[in-house]
Amino acid sequence: MKELISIFISFFKMGSVTFGGGYAMLPILRKECVENKKWITEEQVMDYYAVSQGLPGIIAVNVSVFIGYHRKKFLGGIAAALGCVTPCIIIISIIAAFLSNFQDNVFIKQAMTGVSICVVALILDAVLGLWKKGVKDIWGLAICLLVFILTEFSPISPILVIIGAGLTGVILKNWILTKKEVVK
Structure with missing residues (x-):
């Protein structure tokens, strides 16, 4: 149970800061799951990404399920998936509740511009990592x-x-x- 909670928390943290989808998540995922936790290898991450591209659904969630399953089978996959999507559900719910207040806010627009630029850099990092391995x-x-x-x-x-x-x-x-x- 302790490791399931650890899987959930790790993917919750990653899901909380991953803007731009699965490829933007790759550098964060490598740092957390390969370097810090040592749950999987760099090659496994690339394999999971490769397979996830050909599957229906969200790449970030698919990769999370593969890693969670690798650690703790079925329940690990569920913990990872829930950890990955829960921040999105929370953030989308908050934004939806206050959307009319946010949509014209100049600070929000500027912040989203900065986040978009960051996402491009994260995706470029993912592409270079995939290039080296593939x-x-x-x-x-x-x-x-x-x-x-x-x-x-x-x-x-x-x-x-x-x-x-x-x-x-x-x-x-x-x-x-x-x-x-x-x-x-």
Whole structure:
């Protein structure tokens, strides 16, 4: 029970300061779950993010569930998910109750501008971290560029692009491993 409460509190803290979604959460998540708590490895975080991108729902919540499940199975996943979404529910409820008072407030608008800039920096940090862990060779670079081109300049569904990239990764890795065995 103690660890479930710890999982909830950790994800509550992260959810409280994560503006901008799952990618903005990545640096905070790495600091808390990899460095401070040592619950998972850097590679596991990247794997959870990769899988969460292809699943329906909010990436931050999906990743939280994976980490919570990794620690304490089903109840850990629930504790992490609740910890992640509870701050959002509280903040949205407060804003909704007082929205008419906030929407034209110059200080709120300026604060949100500052938060938006911060979110861009956090997402850039997440992208650089993902890049270091994911793009390891020329084939990874090629897949990355192709995915960017397809998602940015074509009408192809991102879901199909993710599935295609996964299949391409499997085919390429198997081809490379087969080629190495032949050389031996």
